[in-house]
Amino acid sequence: MFTYTIRRLMFAVPTLLVISFVIFALLDLAPNDPLGDLPLTIPPEVREQIRAAMGLDQPFFIRYLHWMHQFFVNEPLNILEQLTGLTFGSGERMRVLSWATRSPVVDLIVQRLPQTLWVVGMAYVFGILIAIPVGVISAYRQYSIFDQIGTFITMVGYSVPTFFTGVLLIVIFSSWLQWFPSIYDTNLVVNDWSSFVAQVKQMVLPVTVLALYNASQIARFVRASMLDNLSQDYVRTARAKGVKEKAVLLVHVLRNSLIPVVTVIALGVPTIFSGAIITEQIFRVNGLGQLLITAVQGADIPLVQTLTFIFAVLIVLFNLIADVLYGILDPRIRYD
Amino acid sequence: MTRFKILLAGTVAALAAATSAHAGRGTDGDAKILFWQAVSTLNPYLSGGTKEVYSSSMIIEPLARYDETGSLVPWLVTEIPTVQNGGVASDMKSITWKLKPGVKWSDGTDFTADDVVFTWQYCTAPDGGCAQKAQFEGITKVEAVDKQTVKVSFSEPKYYPYGAFVGAQQPIIQKAQFKDCVGAKAPGCTSANFGPIGTGPFVVKEFKPNDVITLTANTNFRDASKPAFASVTLKGGGDAASAARAVLETGEYDYAWNMQVEPEVLETMLKAGKGKLVNAFGTQVERININWTNPDPKLGDKRSTVEGGKHPALSDPAVRKALSMAIDRDIINEAGYGAAGKPTCNIVPAPDVYISTANDWCLKQDIAGANKLLDDAGWKKGPDGIRAKDGVKLSFLYQTSTNSVRQGTQALVKDWWNQIGVASELRNIAASVFFGGDPASPDTFQKFYADLEMYTNNFDGTDPEKYLTEWLCNKIPSPANGWQGQNMPRYCNPDYDKIVAELSKTGDLAKRAELVKKANDMLTAEGAHIPLIHRGQVSAISAKLEGVRMNAWDSELWNIADWSRKK
Numbered sequence: 001m002f003t004y005t006i007r008r009l010m011f012a013v014p015t016l017l018v019i020s021f022v023i024f025a026l027l028d029l030a031p032n033d034p035l036g037d038l039p040l041t042i043p044p045e046v047r048e049q050i051r052a053a054m055g056l057d058q059p060f061f062i063r064y065l066h067w068m069h070q071f072f073v074n075e076p077l078n079i080l081e082q083l084t085g086l087t088f089g090s091g092e093r094m095r096v097l098s099w100a101t102r103s104p105v106v107d108l109i110v111q112r113l114p115q116t117l118w119v120v121g122m123a124y125v126f127g128i129l130i131a132i133p134v135g136v137i138s139a140y141r142q143y144s145i146f147d148q149i150g151t152f153i154t155m156v157g158y159s160v161p162t163f164f165t166g167v168l169l170i171v172i173f174s175s176w177l178q179w180f181p182s183i184y185d186t187n188l189v190v191n192d193w194s195s196f197v198a199q200v201k202q203m204v205l206p207v208t209v210l211a212l213y214n215a216s217q218i219a220r221f222v223r224a225s226m227l228d229n230l231s232q233d234y235v236r237t238a239r240a241k242g243v244k245e246k247a248v249l250l251v252h253v254l255r256n257s258l259i260p261v262v263t264v265i266a267l268g269v270p271t272i273f274s275g276a277i278i279t280e281q282i283f284r285v286n287g288l289g290q291l292l293i294t295a296v297q298g299a300d301i302p303l304v305q306t307l308t309f310i311f312a313v314l315i316v317l318f319n320l321i322a323d324v325l326y327g328i329l330d331p332r333i334r335y336d
Numbered sequence: 337m338t339r340f341k342i343l344l345a346g347t348v349a350a351l352a353a354a355t356s357a358h359a360g361r362g363t364d365g366d367a368k369i370l371f372w373q374a375v376s377t378l379n380p381y382l383s384g385g386t387k388e389v390y391s392s393s394m395i396i397e398p399l400a401r402y403d404e405t406g407s408l409v410p411w412l413v414t415e416i417p418t419v420q421n422g423g424v425a426s427d428m429k430s431i432t433w434k435l436k437p438g439v440k441w442s443d444g445t446d447f448t449a450d451d452v453v454f455t456w457q458y459c460t461a462p463d464g465g466c467a468q469k470a471q472f473e474g475i476t477k478v479e480a481v482d483k484q485t486v487k488v489s490f491s492e493p494k495y496y497p498y499g500a501f502v503g504a505q506q507p508i509i510q511k512a513q514f515k516d517c518v519g520a521k522a523p524g525c526t527s528a529n530f531g532p533i534g535t536g537p538f539v540v541k542e543f544k545p546n547d548v549i550t551l552t553a554n555t556n557f558r559d560a561s562k563p564a565f566a567s568v569t570l571k572g573g574g575d576a577a578s579a580a581r582a583v584l585e586t587g588e589y590d591y592a593w594n595m596q597v598e599p600e601v602l603e604t605m606l607k608a609g610k611g612k613l614v615n616a617f618g619t620q621v622e623r624i625n626i627n628w629t630n631p632d633p634k635l636g637d638k639r640s641t642v643e644g645g646k647h648p649a650l651s652d653p654a655v656r657k658a659l660s661m662a663i664d665r666d667i668i669n670e671a672g673y674g675a676a677g678k679p680t681c682n683i684v685p686a687p688d689v690y691i692s693t694a695n696d697w698c699l700k701q702d703i704a705g706a707n708k709l710l711d712d713a714g715w716k717k718g719p720d721g722i723r724a725k726d727g728v729k730l731s732f733l734y735q736t737s738t739n740s741v742r743q744g745t746q747a748l749v750k751d752w753w754n755q756i757g758v759a760s761e762l763r764n765i766a767a768s769v770f771f772g773g774d775p776a777s778p779d780t781f782q783k784f785y786a787d788l789e790m791y792t793n794n795f796d797g798t799d800p801e802k803y804l805t806e807w808l809c810n811k812i813p814s815p816a817n818g819w820q821g822q823n824m825p826r827y828c829n830p831d832y833d834k835i836v837a838e839l840s841k842t843g844d845l846a847k848r849a850e851l852v853k854k855a856n857d858m859l860t861a862e863g864a865h866i867p868l869i870h871r872g873q874v875s876a877i878s879a880k881l882e883g884v885r886m887n888a889w890d891s892e893l894w895n896i897a898d899w900s901r902k903k
Contacts, residue, residue, distance in 0.1 A: 018456075031779060033772020038384045038467065040771070044820035046469045047773060050384075053465025053523065062568075076526075077522050100376040101545040102523035103530065111544060163439045170578070175585045182578065182586055183571060186548055192453075198772060284573045286374070286547040294546055 004335040005324060011318050019312045023305055024064050028056045034099045067305060070096045074165035075106055098303040102293070105306045108291060115186055116287030123207045124272050126267060129213025132258075135222025136217070139230060140249060147321050150219070157216030166209045166282040173205060180204050184285040206283040210276055213270075221264050225257040232256075259329045266322040270314035362553045362566035364901035369893075371662070372579040372804040374546040374572025379529040380461050380505060382522060384467025388744065389504050393568055394551060394890035395442075396507035399452070399486075399658035400435050400498065402889035404616060406798045407685040412447065412508065412535060414435055416498075428493035428843060435484045435503070435791070439509050440556040442539045449480035452501065452856075454511035461519040468505050471796075475500060495843040495894070496799040503797055504891035508535070535849075537563040537897035547572060556895070562898035564883075577601060583876040584611045593892060596741070599674025602876075609877045615675050618888030619686050619803075620794040620871040622677075626650050626659070626863055628826045630787050631733070633894060640784045640828060641814045641879035642731075648728045652786060654713035655730065656863030661709070662752040666702035669869055671748065672741035684800045684856045688847070691784075692853040695860040698867070705885040706756045723757040731759040732787035735766040743788060760788075775818050782819040789824070792871055798889060801848075802856050804836050807864060825866035 020040050034054065036048050051057060055066070072091040081087060095104040134154070138147040174182035181202050190199050229235065230253055238248045275289025283289075288307065295303040344786060367691040375391045377383050384703045401411045414434045417423020424431050455477040476490045478500075488500055500506060501588040510533045517525035532776040535558070538551035551568040571589070581594040595602065595613065602613065613873040630647050631640045638644035649655055665679030684690045692766040715723035715730060723730045734750070736742045746762045753760050763786065765779045771791070778785050794802035805811065809830070811823035832855060839851045860867060875892060877884050883899040 017871055031769045031772065031774055032766070032776040033774045033777075035767055036768035039386060040537070040791075040822075042384050042467055043470045044773070044818075044822070046467065048818075048820070049469065050465040050467060053463060053520070097523060098376075102377055102379075102382055103526040103545055107526075108545060111547075160555060163767075167578075170581070174588075175581060178586065183574075183582055183588055185571075187542070187550060197339045200600070251810075269531035281574055282578065284571060284578075286544075286573050290573055291546060297768065298376075299772070 001335060003277050003329060004319070004327075008248070008320050010201065010324070012320070016313060016316060018308075020068070020305075020309050021064070023312070024067065025060075025307050027301050028060055028063075030299075032296075032300070034299040037231055039299060042080065042232060067096065067302065070094055071306060071309070072147070077104075096302050096306050097125075098300050099334040100300045101297050105303050107302065109288065109307065109310070112275075112286070112288045112291050115184070115285050116280070116289065117272065119184075119203060119206050119280075119285050119287065120210060120272045120276050120289075122203065123210030124214055124278075126207060126211040128218055130211065130215040131218035132222055132261075134188050135219040136249070136254060137228055138219070139223045139226030142227065150223075153218045154216040158220070161278070162276070163278050163282060165212065166206070166279055169205050169209060170282070178312070184283050186286055206276075206279050206285055209279050209282075218261065218264065219263050222257065223258050226253060229253045229257045258328065262329060263322045266318055266325055269318050270311060273314055274311045340409075346388065353434050353554070360561050361557070361563060361612075364564040364566065366567045366569055367565040367591070367896075367899060367901075368589045369568060369570045370579045370589045371570060371572045372574050372576050372592070372594065375549060376546055377529050377569065378532055378540060378543060378549070379509075380507065381466045383598055384505075384531060387572075388592075390891045391549060391892055392507065392532065392534075393504040393536070393893050394538045394568060394896050395536045395540060396509060396532050397536045398503055398505075398507050399435075399501040400503075401894055402798060403486050403504060403894075404885045404886070404887040404889070408502065410436075424497055428490075428497065430487055430489045430777040431497040432471050432481070432492075433485065433486045433488070434557070434887055437484060439535055439558050441533050441535060442554045442556050443510075443533050444556055445510075445512065446483075446509075447535050448483045449486045450483075451508050451511045452486045453478050453480050454514070455506070455508050456500070456520075458514055458518055459506075461522075463520040464518065464522045466522075468565055468640060472500050473592055480548055486535070493841075493846070495840070496801060498799075499797070503889070504771055504894065505796060505850075510534070534865065538568055549670055551590055559897065562897040564898075565896075568896070578696045580605055580876050582616070584608060585877060587611070590881045591884070592876040595676070595876050597673070598740075599670070599676075609879070611876055613874055613876055614884060614886040615872045616872045616886040616888035616892075617678070617686055617758070617870060617872040619684070619800070620792050621680060621683055621685050621867050622745075622790065622792045622871055623683065623822045623867040623870040624659075624788050624790045624868065625784070626656055626865055627787050627789075628828075628864075631787060633785075637815060640826070640827070642812060643814075647787070649725075649732075652713060652715075653863060654709050655715070656866075658706040658709045658756055659753065659758065660698050660866040661702045661706040662751065662756045662758075663698075663868065665699060665868055668745050668748055672744050672793050673869055673871065676874040677869040678872075680867050681860055682856050682870075684852055684863065685867075685870040686805070687798050689849045690800060690852045690856070692856050694853070694857040696828055697755070698860070701752070703755050710756060717757045721757055722756075722759045729759070730757065732761070733763060733771075734760045734790070735763040735765060735786040735887060736789040736790040737770040738764045739767065745790070773819070780819070781814045782821075784813075784824055790868075794869060800852055801836075801839055804852065807855075807859060808833050808836060823865040827859070827862070829858070829862065832858055 016121045074095055079086050079241050098105050101187055121123050138150045173180045184202050187200055190196050235253060275287045277289035277293045278291040280287050292307050327335055355528050356702040368894050373387045377388055378392045380389045380392050397411055399411060399413045400408050400416060403409045412435060414436055417431050418434060419426060441447055447671050454471060459468055460472050473486055474490050476491045478684040481487050488853050513528050513533050517528055537554055537557050539554045541550040543549050545698045549570040553566050554561050576596045580597050580602060582589045582596050584590040585608045587610040620732045628647055629642055630644045631642050635644045669677045669679055679699055682692055710723055718724050743764055750760045752760060759812050769777060769779050769782050773780055773782055781789055781791060806822040807827050809828040811821040812826050813819040813821040835855045837849055842848050873888050880902045885895050887894050
């Protein structure tokens, strides 16, 4: 298992290098222009100078090498300096700068992480907590009223887009009932009871929208996996031995059914970091998803490149984690 | 003891009287503003985007501003320099600004002429990529005569000398803060770019790029009783419709900028009674440019260039006029713009002195007239209902940027053109590509690989001289100049060039107005373009907000120091 993990990690390095190159090439080929949003009153000569100040006048490979150097050497050194308080070399080195804000991309990401982890991460946790019991009961009482309603809700949750449920909840709970705010306040600091309540209130709507979507997806998996196991021979054996129904269901069947579900959940973790582009826009959570989409729209290539590359790293990493977890959970699977 | 009580009561009464008579600084709490396009930086010299210019206008200020009528208002100066008061040299080659005494930066230091000089040096430094550099064009020197006097010299006589340091685009930045951020070092100064020290009513407390700005009242602001608000929160992100909802329906916010929302959606939101819409008209005109050159793909490199030859159909003045006559601008306005637009036949739609009525025939749709015009010019309808002459069909590619209002307009126009026997193929291109200007992309509005294209353009400030130079013969985009001219229709008329040349040598305002009108009339009459809608700006404001004077000539937030909460 250990050697397997090491081998996979080694393979990840060239994979990621290729990914970074492909992303860079794709972004370069895209016809977007970072100056596309500027007023037309800014004349072409000035635009040319702005472009040069961004380094856009240099050839493709030079820009790619610049980015590689900034991302793989300068940024880690910078983090190391901040952690240890030491200074390496002159301490002055070019960091990956966003074109729109002209500030270091890594600082932007660090600033956006908390709200994304809170809102999207919380929605993922809630989604799992709802999905497992719903999936278990639906499978155990297949075709019962509970199963029918559960199936209906999960199907609706899965197929109705978040831009619809989000706006629907705003119209009902913000405009009409006025219970919850429709705009997320990223400046809110939780330091007492009332600010905690405010934080909970502003998280309710976006978390509900996303949790419904996540729960629907995972609940279907749990149900299918439970159904597979419920008809296995070992279940009949357990019952024949006189094991209590609760133990059969929760100890034997559930544990075995969760093996594929855990993999699915692990594979879904990177999506927490990539944020929820649409939901974040609707509620103005302004996390990583909103950062990515504004960067894409504004052709802020260094920011898009860095963000997508970080997502690529996370996806590769969690794929590996899922595989390793699978091996640990299921004794039938051996990689060596 | 009783004496003390009386004294106490008296003090309380006096205090109460004082506050009710005059609301002081910071008494009205937090003003909440919503920009659905989030603000990326607070240094307008590094961005040039409207959202950055507007948001920074609360912090840093120019020497003079335009008010809501478009007239100049002295802001950090004692008066507007003119030839009469000696501020403008009689040869029109220099202008001298006298700074208001006693103005302080928010850090408590004095605001001096050196800061103004530095601002010019900052923006004109090489490798800086300053977005407002064009505003400083033609300036040879900016010098500090003394601490309170700034002299700006021009290389040639400038008959409209109020370009530099006027309006929200060119605020004065502090020399002490930015002195190490000149040229190539400008983008690296993140803390200065995110928190400029200014003379304005508010100071940056925290700036989260592309998210939210927190501002507090400037304790060193020159008017001790202003601003009424103690703080401002400017939140960004989302979309225009939900921003309108946050002001008009839920009442969570006080002000939402740029309400590009279908008129009927706004109507329903207004019914909640929590706020209203305010609008102002600047110089934006939505127009259809007509390609005077041939965009035929067969021409290869010569496509849409003067060398490629004239357009086979659109070079006929009758066709150009008929296309304009067939359009019902009222319906376009009603469907897509509402309070944010009015039909126009001018390319210079404001200020009032420049408004011409010579081409107002275009305001009324005339399908029959357009048909007759085409018949007379020899364009005969074929079996498919499309007119043709000498094998050239009136079938056009009509492109614009992706935007629901523009696509709605395209569909309406296509239908009207159908009625006069003109076929059109509609195309829309993502705005960041269309306006991006990448010379490698075939889809930019500069390359104009289409017969007709629609977008909005305008000019800064109130003087259209520079804007009118965009239609000069030497401004035609071509591969030779990297497609960099602004004369998109490829219009070229020596008579027009003469009018513009005369304009640049005329100082008398009445005469200037006459020349501007002449140039404007010529462009529409000859059909360089089809003007459609004079576009305004619409913002939503809460019913609880007072003092907003909606301004299209400067930043919408130009007078935020005067805003207050309705009691």
